[in-house]
Amino acid sequence: MPNINLDGKTIEFKQGQTIIEAARDHGIEIPHFCWHPKLSVSGNCRICLVEVEKMPKLVIACSTLASEGMIVHTKNEKVVAAQNAVMEFLLINHPLDCPICDEAGECKLQDYAYKYSVGESRFVEEKVHKDKRVALGPRVMFDGERCISCSRCIRFCDEIAKDPELTFVKRGDRVTIVTYPGEEMDNPYSMNTIDICPVGALTSRDFRFKARVWDMSSTNSICIGCSRGCNTEIWVRNNEILRLVPRHNEDVNSYWMCDHGRLNTFKNVNADSRINSPQIRKDGQLIEKSWDEAVNEAVSKLKLFTKEQIAVIGSAYATCEDNYIIAKFAKTVLGTGNLDYIRHIDPSFADDILRTEDLTPNSLGAELAGIQPSKSGLDIQGILNAIKEKKIKALYLVEDDILEAFPEFENAIAGLELLIVHSTNHNRSTALADLIFPAATYVEKNGTFVNVSGVVQRIHPAISVVEQDRALDGMSMSRLDKFGTKWDRWAAGKKINALPTWKILTSVAKAMGSKIKFNMAEEIFAEMANSIDAFKNLDYDVIGELGAKVKSEISNNVKVS
């Protein structure tokens, strides 16, 4: 492979790479605002100027191709002077907005002002004033004064979202960004521009002013908006999710995620509709009970039915671990083969960027973990018909809303003699349930999802439920979490009394005399790796933060929908 010499260090590069890419592959960061690894090269910010020997002037590292024998300096006097000058130009018209700017703390301009700027401005004149607080679209707010005209957002809409909506207007220091006449920035990926904006010019209307980035903790997770399984970070303060941002994973979602996943997949966690305790229906009213009482109630009710009268519905929203325990519970404890899950397919949601037509994060994982009817058992349609014909009298429904999916069966389901539901929030099905177990959401438990292309990915708890302690359970902690006491209002966030489905089911199974026993999700996954071919040789360490492929021939054979 050809080499270049970068600051005295010889590094290899691939033919066709630019200097900035070659340096990045070797862990050397050349400062950049407008360059982004997934966008076309624009070369307008000029902060990546470097000196290449034998070239008459400094060149920009983002658009200069590396070539054999090139000698590049990124830290010598000339380059440092150029970086200073570029920073001074960029800061001339940049307002001193940092105290009110949401980007503060994760702002490239702020960081580079410390790293590459002399820290003093010679500009004493009035700065150019532009429009502030412009709503570019339903989800994105624009501040013209903060913009440094790097054009990342414009290129993102053109190249990644494939929906050109933004453009520069005016010239010189009056240049600003607008949407095309009569258009607004409402493409389904618009909020990615907020992440790639190197300054606070684009901010999220949902997250705006809610919290400082240094007050929050972030936890790696997976989006549950569809079966793509975009890698995300969950940002939490005081046990409340404030925002989701995409996490880079080249094999799954690159740097992006869609606005639906970003905004609509966490609001239920702190909603008023959250179920905060096991509940038993007495005389038509749901009454809060302790876990033991609820488990005993479940056991005594389930024993009243023969195995042909019972059906179990797993969930494509639950983790593989949950579904494995559901399948095991149905087959070995209840002895029923009437086992399936509800598919949520919406072809209109899919696009050729990230979104898939399967709106659940784990249907492949649910099937691999064993949520399939046995040979003589009934599938979902069979179960529904059998409920209508009153052949099935007891239904164990886990983390899904059967009435939302099949509203036409409302009367049939209302006629069930026993409906046990695991649910995170109250919904149409819990309204009919005889017994409700509060289930932990995907942000409150450990586990794995298998995405549409067969990648197993880990989720981690970001919000603690009653049984968890952030420090003792190894969850990520902000400064406030570390030092708060129960008397500090800023540390006394609400905790829900819920448990992961697998934990609830193992205690029900235990009360029914089964020997199923697990202490943590990782143990379940270890057993799955032993007993299920698709997960062979996998464990939580192998999966890591970026996921691992399940055995492909198996994932290809399982057909979802």
Place this chain on the structure above:
Amino acid sequence: MEMETPTKRRRIKDLNFWEKIYVPEIIKGLALTFRTMFKPKFTMEYPEVKFEPTGSYRGRPVLVQEENGVERCVACGLCSRVCPALAIEVQAAETELEKERYPVKFEINMLRCIFCGFCEEVCPEEAIVMSKDYEMAFTNREDAIYGKDKLLIPVGKLQDRIGFLRQYK
């Protein structure tokens, strides 16, 4: 080389003759007492008489309220970040005013506050300053958390401190 002989130092408890007989010491002490009786008083009869500190005094931190009744604070959260005792909680929200951002909640836990003045020093807006108020008494933890109702003080009453800051900060 000549060795230096250590001089024997007199210790306080080694009393001399006059001290040992006690009476002259009593007279000395009484003389000091009588002399002091006719000098100006340094003590004050608190709480009947209150101590009025100067601008350099660091009493409880307060928020500056502009003449139009709006708080000067933009809820940037720097005071909360710098506070070594984590006494300050700020929750920002959007306002229609030009400053865009304001504290919808601003609470200082006076049981945590150590009166170090870092919040005042870090504030980019001169919006939180140390007042002259040193009288704080509570009977439970909840009362010790001061909200905006107790923290907002009209700018006119804080001129001493603001003048001091502009001169010395």
